[in-house]
Amino acid sequence: MSQRYYTLAEGCPFASSSTAVLMRNNRGGGLGLLQDIQLIETLAHFSRERIPERVVHAKAVGAYGELADCSDITSASFLNEAGKKTPVLLRVSTVGPEAGSADTARDVHGWAMKLYTDEGNLDWVFNNTPVFFIRDPIKFPSMNRSHKRHPQTHLPDVNMLNYILLYPELTKHYSFHVGNPEGIHELLHLFSSRGTPQSIRHLNAYSGHTYKFTKEDGSFKYVKIHIKTQQEVKNFxxxxxxxxxxxxxxxxIQDMFEAIERKEYPVWNVYVQIMDPSEAEAYRWNIFDMTKVWSHKEFPLRQIGKLTMNRNPSNYFTDIEQAAFSPSTMVPGFAASADPVLQARLFAYxxxxRYRLGVNYQQLPTNAAKVPVYCPFERDGNMRFDDNYGADPNYVNSCLQPTRFYPDVKNIKPSSVSLHTEHEQWTGEVTAFTSHITDDDFVQPAELWKVLGRQPGEQDMLVGNLAASIKGVKSSTLRNSVYAxxxxxxxDLxxxxxxxxxxxxKQ
Incomplete structure (x- = not known):
C-alpha cells in the first residue's frame, strides 16, 4: 500500500484530484464539459451514496408564497410587468445534519425557491451567506459527507487514526480548510452569529453564484441576487x-409555521447587483469565484421584487420533501454564467x-410546471404519472407530426429563449484547470473581520465560537495550521x- 496512488473508480490513474476540465482562459470563468470524467463520476456517485433522505439539506423549513415584480432589466416573463405575481415554493435547510437533527445547529443554510412562472419553472438555489466554501467544482462533494454515517472513511494518514476516530468531524473540517484556505471568508460568516439564525423569517439569502439577466436582442448583464428580510436580521x-x-x-420549522398561521406573513425584498460584461473583464475580482463578493459601492443593490410567504404546506412530505430544486431549471431571460461550481451544479442537482425521487420527478405535483409541458424525448421510466404523450413519436419534428417551437408561437427571435450569450467566447479554450491561493483570497475576509468589529461583541463572539470548535482538534500541528x-x-484574529x-x- 505504500505505492498507493489516486485513481478513478475503475482503477485508472488520474494526475490530480483538484483539476476541472473547463472551456476557459485567464479571466477566471469556465464552462463545464461532459468530458470531465473525474467531476461527473464524483458528482454522480455522491448523489447516490445514501437513500432515502436527501444527501445534504435533509432538515428544512417549507412554505408557499409569491414574488411580486418591480423590474425592467430582463426579458424574463415573471419580471416584465410591475406588480406581476408569481407563485413560489420555499425550502430553507441546514446542509450537513440528518433529518432528525436540531435545525438551530451552526451550519450554512440552503435557500431553495421554485418560481412557477408562466414560461415554466425557475429554481433559485442559494445560501444564507454571500460567499461559499469553495470555487473549484471537484472539491465540493466531499464537503457535505456526514461523519455520523461514515466515521472511519477518508482517513488521510494512519498516524492520525486515534484522534480522527474520536473527533472525526472537527479533524476533517479543519484539515479541509487548512488545505483549501479560500474558504476562510465563509468560515468567518459561519462562526459569527450569522451561523445560528434565530428564525428563517429573520434570515437573508444570496445567490453566491454569478448569473445573467438576458434580453430579447441577446444582450445581457451579469447579476448577483440578494434576498433581504424586512423583519430585521436576528441571530442566536x-x-x-x-x-x-x-x-x-x-x-x-415551528417558528415559520406558526407565524404564517397567525397571518404574520414574512416578507423579503429581492435585489440584484448588476455588472456589464465590459466591467467584468476589467474587475479586480474573478466574478465567477463564489468565494468573492462584489462591492456594493461599485455595484449597488437594485430592487427587482418582493417575496411574501403566506401559506403553509398541507402535507410536509408531499409538498416539501418531494420538492426538487436545481440551478439548471431556468426560464428565458435568466441564464447561468461561466462560474465553474455553478456549471457542476447544473448536472449534479x-x-x-433523478436518483432520489425517480426519473419522472418533474411530474410530482410540487415540482410540476403550471404551464403545458411537451417533452417527447423524455418518456417511459418508473412512476410515469401522465399519458406518456400517447401515440406521439418519441422524438421531435417528425415529418408526419411537425413540432412547433416557442419563437414561432410567440413570433420572437430564437435568441430570446437561448441560455447562451456571445460572451461565452470570453471564457476561451479547453484546459485542465486548478486554482491557486494568493493574498487576494484574504482581502475580503479581512474586510469582514473589520465589519464585525463595528458591531459590539461580534468579534469576541466569533473568536469564542471558533475556540469552542477548534479545541476539539487533538492534533497540535493541525491546530497551529488553523491559527496560521x-x-x-x-x-490579531x-x-x-x-x-x-x-x-x-487547558481547562
Whole structure:
C-alpha cells in the first residue's frame, strides 16, 4: 500500500484530484464539459451514496408564497410587468445534519425557491451567506459527507487514526480548510452569529453564484441576487442555539409555521447587483469565484421584487420533501454564467433528483410546471404519472407530426429563449484547470473581520465560537495550521483564536 496512488473508480490513474476540465482562459470563468470524467463520476456517485433522505439539506423549513415584480432589466416573463405575481415554493435547510437533527445547529443554510412562472419553472438555489466554501467544482462533494454515517472513511494518514476516530468531524473540517484556505471568508460568516439564525423569517439569502439577466436582442448583464428580510436580521448566540437545540430541535420549522398561521406573513425584498460584461473583464475580482463578493459601492443593490410567504404546506412530505430544486431549471431571460461550481451544479442537482425521487420527478405535483409541458424525448421510466404523450413519436419534428417551437408561437427571435450569450467566447479554450491561493483570497475576509468589529461583541463572539470548535482538534500541528490560516486574514484574529483555544484546552 505504500505505492498507493489516486485513481478513478475503475482503477485508472488520474494526475490530480483538484483539476476541472473547463472551456476557459485567464479571466477566471469556465464552462463545464461532459468530458470531465473525474467531476461527473464524483458528482454522480455522491448523489447516490445514501437513500432515502436527501444527501445534504435533509432538515428544512417549507412554505408557499409569491414574488411580486418591480423590474425592467430582463426579458424574463415573471419580471416584465410591475406588480406581476408569481407563485413560489420555499425550502430553507441546514446542509450537513440528518433529518432528525436540531435545525438551530451552526451550519450554512440552503435557500431553495421554485418560481412557477408562466414560461415554466425557475429554481433559485442559494445560501444564507454571500460567499461559499469553495470555487473549484471537484472539491465540493466531499464537503457535505456526514461523519455520523461514515466515521472511519477518508482517513488521510494512519498516524492520525486515534484522534480522527474520536473527533472525526472537527479533524476533517479543519484539515479541509487548512488545505483549501479560500474558504476562510465563509468560515468567518459561519462562526459569527450569522451561523445560528434565530428564525428563517429573520434570515437573508444570496445567490453566491454569478448569473445573467438576458434580453430579447441577446444582450445581457451579469447579476448577483440578494434576498433581504424586512423583519430585521436576528441571530442566536452559540449558547442560545445549543439550548434551543435541546428544547426544540424543530424550532425554526415551528417558528415559520406558526407565524404564517397567525397571518404574520414574512416578507423579503429581492435585489440584484448588476455588472456589464465590459466591467467584468476589467474587475479586480474573478466574478465567477463564489468565494468573492462584489462591492456594493461599485455595484449597488437594485430592487427587482418582493417575496411574501403566506401559506403553509398541507402535507410536509408531499409538498416539501418531494420538492426538487436545481440551478439548471431556468426560464428565458435568466441564464447561468461561466462560474465553474455553478456549471457542476447544473448536472449534479437534477442527477440527484433523478436518483432520489425517480426519473419522472418533474411530474410530482410540487415540482410540476403550471404551464403545458411537451417533452417527447423524455418518456417511459418508473412512476410515469401522465399519458406518456400517447401515440406521439418519441422524438421531435417528425415529418408526419411537425413540432412547433416557442419563437414561432410567440413570433420572437430564437435568441430570446437561448441560455447562451456571445460572451461565452470570453471564457476561451479547453484546459485542465486548478486554482491557486494568493493574498487576494484574504482581502475580503479581512474586510469582514473589520465589519464585525463595528458591531459590539461580534468579534469576541466569533473568536469564542471558533475556540469552542477548534479545541476539539487533538492534533497540535493541525491546530497551529488553523491559527496560521486565520492569521492570514488578520494577525490579531489569529492570535486571539490561538489564545482562546489553548486556554480552553487547558481547562
Amino acid at each position: 448566540t452559540r449558547e442560545q442555539a445549543t439550548k434551543m437545540a435541546g428544547e426544540n430541535p424543530d424550532f425554526l 437534477p442527477d440527484a433528483a 490560516l486565520f492569521a492570514r486574514v488578520n494577525k 489569529g492570535a486571539r483564536v490561538q489564545k482562546a483555544t489553548e486556554e480552553a484546552i
